[in-house]
Amino acid sequence: MTDTTHTRAAAAHLGGAVRRTELGCGLRVVTEDVPGSHTFSVGFFVRVGSRHETEHLHGASHFLEHVLFKGTRRRAAEEISAAIEQVGGDINAYTAREHTCFYARVLAEDAELACEVLVDMLTGSLVRSEDVEAEREVILEEIAMHADEPAEVASDLVAARLFDGHPLGRPVIGSPGSIRALTRDQVVSFWRRHYRPSSLVVAASGRVDHDALVEWLRPLDEVSQPHRARRTAAPPRAHRPGVSVLRRPTEQCTVSVAFPGFGVFDDRRYPLGVLGTVLGGGMSSRLFVEVRERRGLTYAIDAGELTYSDAGVFTIEFQSTPDRVDQILSLVRDQLAEVVAHGVTDDELARAKGQLRGQTVLAYESPAARMSRLGGSELSGDTRTLADLLAGYDAVDGEDVRAVAREVLAEPPFVAVVGPAVQRRRLERLVQGWVQHVHPGKEQS
Amino acid sequence: MTDTTHTRAAAAHLGGAVRRTELGCGLRVVTEDVPGSHTFSVGFFVRVGSRHETEHLHGASHFLEHVLFKGTRRRAAEEISAAIEQVGGDINAYTAREHTCFYARVLAEDAELACEVLVDMLTGSLVRSEDVEAEREVILEEIAMHADEPAEVASDLVAARLFDGHPLGRPVIGSPGSIRALTRDQVVSFWRRHYRPSSLVVAASGRVDHDALVEWLRPLDEVSQPHRARRTAAPPRAHRPGVSVLRRPTEQCTVSVAFPGFGVFDDRRYPLGVLGTVLGGGMSSRLFVEVRERRGLTYAIDAGELTYSDAGVFTIEFQSTPDRVDQILSLVRDQLAEVVAHGVTDDELARAKGQLRGQTVLAYESPAARMSRLGGSELSGDTRTLADLLAGYDAVDGEDVRAVAREVLAEPPFVAVVGPAVQRRRLERLVQGWVQHVHPGKEQS
Numbered sequence: 033m034t035d036t037t038h039t040r041a042a043a044a045h046l047g048g049a050v051r052r053t054e055l056g057c058g059l060r061v062v063t064e065d066v067p068g069s070h071t072f073s074v075g076f077f078v079r080v081g082s083r084h085e086t087e088h089l090h091g092a093s094h095f096l097e098h099v100l101f102k103g104t105r106r107r108a109a110e111e112i113s114a115a116i117e118q119v120g121g122d123i124n125a126y127t128a129r130e131h132t133c134f135y136a137r138v139l140a141e142d143a144e145l146a147c148e149v150l151v152d153m154l155t156g157s158l159v160r161s162e163d164v165e166a167e168r169e170v171i172l173e174e175i176a177m178h179a180d181e182p183a184e185v186a187s188d189l190v191a192a193r194l195f196d197g198h199p200l201g202r203p204v205i206g207s208p209g210s211i212r213a214l215t216r217d218q219v220v221s222f223w224r225r226h227y228r229p230s231s232l233v234v235a236a237s238g239r240v241d242h243d244a245l246v247e248w249l250r251p252l253d254e255v256s257q258p259h260r261a262r263r264t265a266a267p268p269r270a271h272r273p274g275v276s277v278l279r280r281p282t283e284q285c286t287v288s289v290a291f292p293g294f295g296v297f298d299d300r301r302y303p304l305g306v307l308g309t310v311l312g313g314g315m316s317s318r319l320f321v322e323v324r325e326r327r328g329l330t331y332a333i334d335a336g337e338l339t340y341s342d343a344g345v346f347t348i349e350f351q352s353t354p355d356r357v358d359q360i361l362s363l364v365r366d367q368l369a370e371v372v373a374h375g376v377t378d379d380e381l382a383r384a385k386g387q388l389r390g391q392t393v394l395a396y397e398s399p400a401a402r403m404s405r406l407g408g409s410e411l412s413g414d415t416r417t418l419a420d421l422l423a424g425y426d427a428v429d430g431e432d433v434r435a436v437a438r439e440v441l442a443e444p445p446f447v448a449v450v451g452p453a454v455q456r457r458r459l460e461r462l463v464q465g466w467v468q469h470v471h472p473g474k475e476q477s
Numbered sequence: 478m479t480d481t482t483h484t485r486a487a488a489a490h491l492g493g494a495v496r497r498t499e500l501g502c503g504l505r506v507v508t509e510d511v512p513g514s515h516t517f518s519v520g521f522f523v524r525v526g527s528r529h530e531t532e533h534l535h536g537a538s539h540f541l542e543h544v545l546f547k548g549t550r551r552r553a554a555e556e557i558s559a560a561i562e563q564v565g566g567d568i569n570a571y572t573a574r575e576h577t578c579f580y581a582r583v584l585a586e587d588a589e590l591a592c593e594v595l596v597d598m599l600t601g602s603l604v605r606s607e608d609v610e611a612e613r614e615v616i617l618e619e620i621a622m623h624a625d626e627p628a629e630v631a632s633d634l635v636a637a638r639l640f641d642g643h644p645l646g647r648p649v650i651g652s653p654g655s656i657r658a659l660t661r662d663q664v665v666s667f668w669r670r671h672y673r674p675s676s677l678v679v680a681a682s683g684r685v686d687h688d689a690l691v692e693w694l695r696p697l698d699e700v701s702q703p704h705r706a707r708r709t710a711a712p713p714r715a716h717r718p719g720v721s722v723l724r725r726p727t728e729q730c731t732v733s734v735a736f737p738g739f740g741v742f743d744d745r746r747y748p749l750g751v752l753g754t755v756l757g758g759g760m761s762s763r764l765f766v767e768v769r770e771r772r773g774l775t776y777a778i779d780a781g782e783l784t785y786s787d788a789g790v791f792t793i794e795f796q797s798t799p800d801r802v803d804q805i806l807s808l809v810r811d812q813l814a815e816v817v818a819h820g821v822t823d824d825e826l827a828r829a830k831g832q833l834r835g836q837t838v839l840a841y842e843s844p845a846a847r848m849s850r851l852g853g854s855e856l857s858g859d860t861r862t863l864a865d866l867l868a869g870y871d872a873v874d875g876e877d878v879r880a881v882a883r884e885v886l887a888e889p890p891f892v893a894v895v896g897p898a899v900q901r902r903r904l905e906r907l908v909q910g911w912v913q914h915v916h917p918g919k920e921q922s
Contacts, residue, residue: 068513071842101760102770109770113760118828120835122759139835169773176728176798177776182625281726283621314567315546315558325547325554328614331622353621383563390565390584397516398843 050406050417051242057253058230062410063242066399072143073403074236074245075135076150077411080226082204083129083264083340088213091206092222094127095171095214100134100223101125102163104156107149109163115149116142123149127204130340131411137400140239147234147248154227155251164216171211178205182286182450183349189276189448190290194345198267229253235407238399267343273444273466275459284351285451289364291440293337293344296414301339302424303432304346304440308335309384310376310433311367312348316383318367319348327363329356341412346440354451358458361447365462368441369470375434388425392418442471495851495862496687502698503675507855508687511844517588518845519681519690520580521595522852525671527649528574528709528785533658536651537667539572540616540659545579545668546570547608549601552594554608560594561587568594572649575785576856582845585684592679592693599672600696609661616656623650627731627895628794634721634893635735639790643712674698680852683844712788718889718911720904729796730896734809736885738782738789741859746784747869748877749791749885753780754829755821755878756812757793761828763812764793772808774801786857791885799896803903806892810907813886814915820879833870837863887916 048064055061081093103109116123121138123146134153136146178184188203195201206214229252236245271292294300312319312335319333333350352360376384396402396418409416416424444466447459467474493509500506526538548554561568566583568591579598581591623629633648640646651659674697681690716737739745757764757780764778778795797805821829841847841863854861861869889911892904912919 071839110761110766114828117759117761118831120832120837120839122839137839139838142835166771166773170769170776173729173774173776173797177796180627180727180729282625284618284625314562316555316562320558321555324615326611328611329618331615331618351622352618383559386563387565390587392565393584394516394565394567394582 048237048402052410053242053246055229055246055249055253058228059249059252060233060410061235061242061246061249062233062406063236063240063245064402064406065240065242066238066402069238069399070140071137071399072140072146072236072238072240073135073137073398073400074143074146074150074234075133075403075407076154077233077235077407078132078134078154078227079130079231079411080132081128081130082202083199084226085199085202088210089218089222090202090210091171091204092214092219093132093226094205095167095211096219096223097125097127097132097134098167098171099159099164099219100153100157102167103158103160104152105158106152106156112149112153116146119145121146129200129204131408133404133407135400135403143236143240144244144248147245151249151251157223159216159220159223161216164219168211168214171205172208175205175208175211178203182280182282182284182351185278185280186286186288186349186448186450189278189450190288190345190347190446193272193274193276193446193448194290194292195267195343196272198265200267200340200343233407233411235403235410237403237406267340271443271446273446273463275447275449275456275463277449277454277456279453280451282451283353285354285357285449285454286351287349287357287361287450288448289348289361289445290448291346291443291445293339293346293440295342295344296339296412297341298344299424300436300439301337301344303428303436304337305388305425306381306384306428307371307376307433307437307440308337308346309387310380311335311371313384313387318371319364322367323350323360323363329360329363333360354454357449357454358462361459361462365466365469368437371437372434372442372471375430375437378430381428381430381433385425385428389422392422438471442467442474493682493847497855498687498691500674500691500694500698503673504694504697505678505855506680506687506691506694507678507851508681508685508690509847509851510685510687511683511847514683514844515585516582516844517585517591517681517683517685518580518582518843518848519588519591519595519679520578520848520852521599522678522680522856523577523579523599523672524575524676524856526572526574526576527647528644529671530644530647533655534663534667535647535655536616536649537659537664538577538671539650540612540656541664541668542570542572542577542579543612543616544604544609544664545598545602547612548603548605549597550603551597551601557594557598561591564590566591574645574649576853578849578852580845580848588681588685589689589693592690596694596696602668604661604665604668606661609664613656613659616650617653620650620653620656623648627725627727627729627796630723630725631731631733631794631893631895634723634895635733635790635792635891638717638719638721638891638893639735639737640712640788641717643710645712645785645788678852678856680848680855682848682851712785716888716891718891718908720892720894720901720908722894722899722901724898725896727896728798730799730802730894730899731796732794732802732806732895733893734793734806734890735893736791736888736890738784738791738885740787740789741784741857742786743789744869745881745884746782746789748873748881749782750833750870751826751829751873752816752821752878752882752885753782753791754832755825756780756816758829758832763816764809767812768795768805768808774805774808778805799899802894802899803907806904806907810911810914813882816882817879817887817916820875820882823875826873826875826878830870830873834867837867883916887912887919
């Protein structure tokens with residue numbers, strides 16, 4: 033195997049020199065100029081998300097993200113979007129558990145405009161009462177939309193169980209009750225408290241002039257004093273396996289089989305990434321071949337990770353008509369037992385590494401994807417480059433994968449089912465007998 | 478305004494010389510080498526889709542697309558996907574109403590491999606009985622999944638009404654009954670009949686060696702004799718406005734307001750594209766500003782087109798809780814009346830053109846998107862380049878937009894609602910009074 037050589041070749045495709053600048057106020061600017069690009073992608077990453085909310089402020093990060101689009105001293109709401117859309121760009125934002133990101137993608141010649149609009153929103157928004165009220169209604173509609181998406185609902189059930197009692201366990205969007213209760217004053221003071229230059233990273237990729245970008249961000253330098261972000265409590269470690277069924281009158285059930293995983297800085301992520309690829313990464317993966325290709329029981333089955341700064345979740349997800357759920361869960365359990373007992377073959381290991389390597393190059397083909405990784409990593413303090421990540425995967429051996437399989441998959445999972453009635457007892461029995469089946473000799477805790 | 482200059486600058490970003498070759502068998506190869514790209518995207522476009530199916534073969538194109546992944550004389554199903562996935566690429570396919578596309582995206586050094594695997598699938602598949610049976614179950618699961626997606630269901634309702642009695646009116650995926658009834662022999666003879674070199678276009682973008690690609694495709698040159706594709710009947714022109722409500726126990730209603738539009742070769746597409754952008758293209762559009770920004774009645778509202786070779790549909794789509802549907806439809810009707818009466822402002826016209834221009838450049842940043850357009854256009858006989866499209870939009874004036882608004886929007890729409898109970902009578906009254914409200918003086922047909 034010549035993994036290292038391939039990795040070097042792959043790393044060469046990931047090129048573009050990264051430049052970093054920290055302004056006096058603590059704001060960090062990180063950019064990468066992609067040769068040949070005609071476009072400019074920029075993101076303003078703020079270190080605040082639902083994790084940083086107390087219970088009575090649940091949903092405030094996302095609410096605030098919405099109201100910052102509602103108009104500034106210089107621009108009405110429709111002028112914010114028109115400024116970017118009339119040059120063919122897009123501007124949007126999202127809120128996650130650990131950060132909020134406002135971003136725009138434009139032709140390279142409109143880079144300054146994009147930055148000026150985003151700075152204006154983050155510093156000059158009016159947050160008028162009537163805008164807060166209109167946006168409250170929009171968010172209640174968004175919550176209803178979210179409730180109609182079974183994959184979102186299953187993911188919320190998993191978070192609620194694995195991070196029970198911790199802010200990571202709450203949906204980012206808030207609840208109808210918390211959204212109805214939030215006041216304009218609470219949203220404004222949340223903004224003042226969390227949107228500090230020292231909690232902000234601006235990342236850009238594409239055709240980027242780093243020095244010019246730093247100049248365009250000077251208005252932020254004058255906004256406020258450095259401020260140290262408070263640490264939030266670590267999430268609970270206690271895992272409560274079991275089965276939770278949320279009845280919905282759909283045709284299919286959406287099922288998430290969830291195990292505690294690892295945080296972003298934990299090196300066990302590398303073998304877990306390889307394991308997830310072998311089990312559920314694409315159409316040649318073990319689960320896809322066994323459940324769909326050989327038996328035709330489902331249209332979609334895959335494995336993946338959710339990763340936070342100090343915690344993670346490893347899930348296997350599938351959809352099927354209700355009478356097949358227990359058969360599929362049983363097949364999943366058999367496949368996990370197999371990998372815990374015998375690990376992966378050398379051939380699978382090589383294929384998974386090749387897959388992770390090529391996927392990384394293809395995924396970071398677009399400046400927007402590169403910007404997103406650059407900003408997210410910088411904000412979380414993760415200094416690894418894409419080449420470092422590839423080297424991490426390449427260093428994984430078969431024993432690492434088997435060890436992480438034993439560690440993660442031999443614990444009984446929490447199984448969330450959203451959909452019509454299933455054979456719940458059978459699912460519970462599969463979970464109860466998990467350790468005995470998957471890792472005989474280990475004691476079920 | 479300096480539209481033309483901007484368009485030339487935009488067109489320069491769309492570069493890459495296109496090369497075409499037609500093999501003796503009628504297969505067309507069309508490629509574009511993108512300078513600086515490290516990746517290779519290739520698609521095999523076959524001129525067959527649900528439109529080419531008789532009623533008792535409903536769903537055959539899509540069924541066939543699935544079974545061609547199930548193994549060839551050289552490779553088992555999992556070896557097909559593994560060949561591409563182990564180098565980090567992806568391989569997949571989709572079936573539409575007028576064509577089927579098999580595609581792969583890989584690092585440039587794996588281009589030959591990707592083509593060899595796709596040629597093998599299209600010519601050397603075994604289509605074994607047991608694979609047909611397993612895949613029949615997968616497609617029944619896919620139909621169930623589809624039925625759980627309100628936007629898909631609404632789109633099917635619209636097609637069924639606007640193309641009533643014509644194959645364009647049927648869902649691509651088939652029905653549970655038609656899928657259960659299809660036999661292996663029917664699927665195989667469908668394959669033999671429709672997968673002819675003269676009905677096939679191979680398109681590639683990224684880092685592409687055109688001459689090498691043509692060589693890799695030689696095996697297809699020997700497969701069969703040229704064959705002239707049969708024309709299918711034109712879809713019906715009679716429009717039946719009205720309201721159709723499909724009850725689903727969801728939180729929100731998904732609503733599609735549909736008008737007959739234009740086929741891909743109809744030059745009225747240019748002013749209709751500008752009109753759609755002004756009405757529902759993004760956050761600065763009239764509908765977004767009126768319905769969401771000012772009143773907070775929805776999370777999402779937009780306008781768009783579905784375009785076939787000789788027909789099209791123009792839709793306005795939104796989601797909201799059920800008690801807001803009639804209020805939103807009334808606001809939509811007011812907005813359409815306004816644009817029919819007064820057209821768009823010069824400022825809006827300039828903004829929409831800028832938006833279409835920049836969006837085109839940004840959308841075709843990725844080789845996969847370029848390949849997709851290249852192959853689809855070649856297959857349908859559309860020889861316009863992206864620069865031609867931009868020039869078409871730039872030539873639109875305010876009177877063109879107003880004329881097309883009068884033509885398309887002053888007819889009463891067909892309104893499809895999927896979700897919980899709504900004030901159906903009120904919706905029907907809004908549709909009944911459409912012409913009188915939107916275009917007084919015109920007679921409702």
